[in-house]
Amino acid sequence: MISIQSVAKTFGDVQSLDKVTARIGEGSIFGLIGSNGSGKSTLLRVMAGILRPDTGEVKYDGIPVWDRPDVKKRIFYISDDQFFLPGSDILENARFLSSLYPNYDVEEALRLARAFNLPEKRKIQSFSKGMQKQTAILLGLAAKPDWLFCDETFDGLDPVMREIVKKLFAREVAERKMTAVIASHSLRELEDICDHIGLLHKGGILFESDIDELKSQLHTVQAGFEKLPERIRCDGLHFVRITGRGNFITAVVGGEEEAVRAYFSSLSPLYFELIPLTLEEIFIAEMEARGYDSGSFLE
Amino acid sequence: MSNIRIDVKSRTPIFEQLCAGIREEILSGAMAPGEALPSVRALACELAINPNTIQKAYAELERQKLISSAPGRGSFVSDDIRPAMGAFEEKILADLRAAVHRARLCSIAKEKLTELIDKEWEGTKP
Structure with missing residues (x-):
């Protein structure tokens, strides 16, 4: 369990993190989403124990991470500008990391390099950007960390590599209860791998939720009527937005699917369809419900 | 699987x-x-x-x-899945009702639907 307790961090007169509080359960794959400059990287660095927060703290199973090498040995952080030893190849990096991480598996790093089709004897600096990302991921996984942090690491991987990386993450989570925190500015990169999502905006967590719960609680409804009902409202259902044209309406409705179906069925529509929302649509709806202009959050 | x-x-x-x-x-x-x-x-x-x-x-x-x-x-x-099957009856019938509704809106003849049901029913017999 990672617990982030009212963490604040200021650089000069810029408030990068403003009392961020969140809990990330063991074995979770947590997606940290936010626009550029929302504080994602700063939060990851504080979580990795690289930056000291001005106030608040980050605890791992109850132990604060700051100045605790024993905790940090169980954390692997892949920054968005990955670091490799100058002029080195994959094997040299793996050997170096194995001097820092007690569980480091150099053989595993080489196995993964072959799975990714990466030449293990070529200098990493000569790799393409995408290959360097893959290298950073495999070097991190081979450390067998309890907590793995990825800063925009998934963005820009090609579909085949994404599939391999997803399988590797799934394996580590299932076998060792690894916890992963993946920061990204793109919801689409996170939708199919994460079980929890947290949205960071202007240094604060706007909301945090289980993805399946989010998805099961919000629906798009399309319904056509012979005569439009005068009033579409129901206790227990939350109508986020209703737009209509003629006798046809489209609504975003919050509530249990069964309750939504039952309510609309009671209005005897000529046509009715319930469509699950994409994560992106859910975010836009949630943002609007919180009074934010969604346009500025998502590209 | x-x-x-x-x-x-x-x-x-x-x-x-x-x-x-x-x-x-x-x-x-x-x-x-x-x-x-x-x-x-x-x-x-x-x-x-x-x-x-x-x-x-x-x-x-x-x-x-x-x-x-x-x-x-x-x-x-489960060794006995019959009790679980009952729970889906409602859902399946609701889906069917919706499909019939839509078919009617698209002016598909009733005979065509019953014919389809008969054919599918025979076709899926174990």
Whole structure:
């Protein structure tokens, strides 16, 4: 369990993190989403124990991470500008990391390099950007960390590599209860791998939720009527937005699917369809419900 | 279990796709009563999806009494799935009602529908 307790961090007169509080359960794959400059990287660095927060703290199973090498040995952080030893190849990096991480598996790093089709004897600096990302991921996984942090690491991987990386993450989570925190500015990169999502905006967590719960609680409804009902409202259902044209309406409705179906069925529509929302649509709806202009959050 | 297909681009949540896929396998008899389901780990690696999602889907199927879990041994198709089947009747009939409704809006003749039902009914006899 990672617990982030009212963490604040200021650089000069810029408030990068403003009392961020969140809990990330063991074995979770947590997606940290936010626009550029929302504080994602700063939060990851504080979580990795690289930056000291001005106030608040980050605890791992109850132990604060700051100045605790024993905790940090169980954390692997892949920054968005990955670091490799100058002029080195994959094997040299793996050997170096194995001097820092007690569980480091150099053989595993080489196995993964072959799975990714990466030449293990070529200098990493000569790799393409995408290959360097893959290298950073495999070097991190081979450390067998309890907590793995990825800063925009998934963005820009090609579909085949994404599939391999997803399988590797799934394996580590299932076998060792690894916890992963993946920061990204793109919801689409996170939708199919994460079980929890947290949205960071202007240094604060706007909301945090289980993805399946989010998805099961919000629906798009399309319904056509012979005569439009005068009033579409129901206790227990939350109508986020209703737009209509003629006798046809489209609504975003919050509530249990069964309750939504039952309510609309009671209005005897000529046509009715319930469509699950994409994560992106859910975010836009949630943002609007919180009074934010969604346009500025998502590209 | 490789018959289960997950479409990550689909709007339907992966969790629901999983439940539906496994349910289909069980109700169609492709997975026999008592048969072991793949482990969470194996299925997560095979389908490249989050193990927590699979865990949740198994819990949901267990709640529906389609499968049962023995601690340390894994999950198995329930010996008797008939009680679980009843729960789907309502849903299936609702889907059918909606389909009939739509067919009528598109002026499809009633005879055509009944003919289709008769044909499908005979065609899917075990």
